[in-house]
C-alpha cells in the first residue's frame with residue numbers, strides 16, 4: 508500500500524499509526540494538499556491522507572482506518588457490536604466536536620491570517636463540550652475503552668495535536684488542564700513505541716512544512 512500525505516499532518520499520522528500497529532507494509536509518498544488535476548485523481552478533495560491499495564485509491568481518515576483494520580489479524584475495533592459502536596462514537600465526537608472546530612483556528616495559527624471572529628467565538632465552547640463528552644464516555648484505564656488500545660485511542664491522540672496547539676495559541680488555553688484523566692491517558696499513549704516513531708517523523712517534517720506554508724503567504 509502507499510500512503511500519500513506528509514508526516515506533520517495529524518490525519519495522516521492517525522492512519523500511519525494504525526498501519527504500523529497492524530504491521531502492514533506501506534510506502535510513504537510525500538505530498539502536500541493541492542488542487543492540481545493530477546492530485547485530484549489521487550484525492551478527490553485535494554487533501555491528505557490518501558491510501559493506494561491493490562484495487563485503487565481511497566480517502567477519508569475514518570474510512571481508511573476501518574479499511575486498514577479489516578486487513579490482517581489483530582483488530583483495533585472491539586468485536587462486540589455495542590463496544591464497537593462506542594468506539595466509533597468516541598471517534599466521531601473527537602472529529603466533529605474537537606478536530607473540526609479546532610481546525611477553524613488554523614488559518615490564524617499556521618498562516619498568520621487575520622482572526623476569524625466567528626471561529627474564535629464558536630470553536631472553544633464546542634471543543635469544551637466535546638472534551639466533557641469524552642471525559643464522561645472514556646474510562647482511560649489505561650486506554651479510552653479500558654484495557655485494550657482501539658482505533659479511538661489512535662485517532663484521538665492525533666486529533667489532540669492540532670486542538671492543543673490551536674487552543675494554546677489562540678486562547679492561551681491548556682486544553683486538557685481540567686481533564687486529568689485524559690491528560691494521564693495522553694501521557695501513557697505518548698510512551699507507545701509507534702507514537703514515538705510517528706512523533707519523531709512529525710517533528711522532523713515540521714521545518715519543511717513551515718517553509719511550505721511561508722511560500723503560500
Ligand SMILES: N[C@@H](CCC(=O)N[C@@H](CS)C(=O)NCC(=O)O)C(=O)O
Nearest residue numbers: 516517518540554555556567568569
Ligand atoms: N476529512 C478528511 C480531512 C483531511 C484533512 O483536512 N487533511 C488536511 C491535512 S492534516 C488537509 O489536507 N488540509 C488541506 C485542505 O483542507 O485543503 C479526512 O478525514 O481525511
